[in-house]
Amino acid sequence: MDITQEVSQIIEEREEQKIEYRAVLPPSRNLAQLISGFANTEGGYILLGIYQHSSGRIEVIGLSNDFHANSITHKALDLLTPQISILYQYVSLNDKKIYAIKVEKSETLISVEGKIYKRDGISNYIFNPSETTFNLNGYKRIKEINSRIEIQKLNATSSKIKLLEHYQSILKIIDDLKTILYPEDVTIPTTNIEGRILSKILYSSFVDNFETYLSDILYEIYLANPLTLKSKELVTIEEVLNCIDLQEFVKYYAKQKLLKLQKGSVKGFIKENNQIKDLNVFTEPIQQEVEKLLQIRHLYSHRNGIIDEKFLQYFTENLSLNTEYLMSVSEICDKLEYLFELVHKLDISVVIKYKLL
Structure with a gap:
């Protein structure tokens, strides 16, 4: 299934709560956390090769061909429990190649190494953080x-x-x-x-x-x-x-x-x-x-x-x-x-x- 049209449309409509822009290819663990966050909320798109400035303006810079994003994505999926299916492909945008991942909302909570991630607007957060308590009379x-x-x-x-x-x-x-x-x-x-x-x-x-x-x-x-x-x-x-x-x-x-x-x-x-x-x-x-x-x-x-x-x-x-x-x-x-x-x-x-x- 080609998601090129979907990607162009969601960028144009500025549904930023459903988009995570990344200028570069992240490590597989970081990508797994993003996938978990979208799957545990309302779903969304991870777009690699697009930089979002602090002003909110986006800049399509493209993703380098020197590394294969598919390999990183496969490793990210292996870190998910339970594993899920997603759509991912290279997409041409403004004559530059970006990498798009579409994540659907999951009926069950998806974790990464025991941690559950969710979305809060345009950012990821840990839904089940481990609480650290210290002694009242300690240092x-x-x-x-x-x-x-x-x-x-x-x-x-x-x-x-x-x-x-x-x-x-x-x-x-x-x-x-x-x-x-x-x-x-x-x-x-x-x-x-x-x-x-x-x-x-x-x-x-x-x-x-x-x-x-x-x-x-x-x-x-x-x-x-x-x-x-x-x-x-x-x-x-x-x-x-x-x-x-x-x-x-x-x-x-x-x-x-x-x-x-x-x-x-x-x-x-x-x-x-x-x-x-x-x-x-x-x-x-x-x-x-x-x-x-x-x-x-x-x-x-x-x-x-x-x-x-x-x-x-x-x-x-x-x-x-x-x-x-x-x-x-x-x-x-x-x-x-x-x-x-x-x-x-x-x-x-x-x-x-x-x-x-």
Whole structure:
């Protein structure tokens, strides 16, 4: 069934409550959420390759042919429970090719990884959000950070939302385990053996997920602008064949870009990724600070927190070789806040430059 005429008509009639405009091809999980939202409300159309300005004016920019939208759509459908049938095809509009998805209203609620989405006017929202509650007599700062994270989820990429949800889980763990993580005070590192181990694990986890965010956002940028992926860098036939399709290869390639960062070279990572470098978010002082955060993670992951000579090169405070580097819950929260504020700045810049939302 050809839906070209339907698409032209609904754009002309400006039924915006039934339309989701996206300038670029989103990741499959994000697309699944949009499909769920329309299916659980009144149905509608997802139009990829059209940018809607803040004034409401729409601009047909077309969708790149370098990636196959059908493949992303199929993966999105696989994430839906129960699965549904939709109509999707490329449509020519103003001599440019866009990709249109028509979603009918479903008689049963459609979820994505346990979450049910619905439409509220022209936006998607989670109909069954998981409620996070904190202890009344717990560390007040945890609630404050969580509130800021909730605000930052608005108008964010799927990569950022995924990271922030993980950070909220870490905050919940800290709040629940006061007796072993900060039995005396939030400013004093715990003397509890299990607490010290858990503190290292939690810190390493949120730094690891910061790296994952960078990989995920590179993937979103590649989908948005495939030209940023093209380079003279060599890849092996085995690397290509190990991936199911082009999208899987792009994910793999984005993860490979993190190798320098994982080895502790922030400058090397920024230098090799113009997509991030050109945003001018990672200034020299920020690179140095992130480098230090990575060194702490490396110390916790590979030396159980025991200070070595390499670690002392990055930290000038009074530290002794072969002693254990400990952090209080307050210090851990400082560093978690620093990273999610950095991600906030980076995400805004990415959204603006690559029209991801």
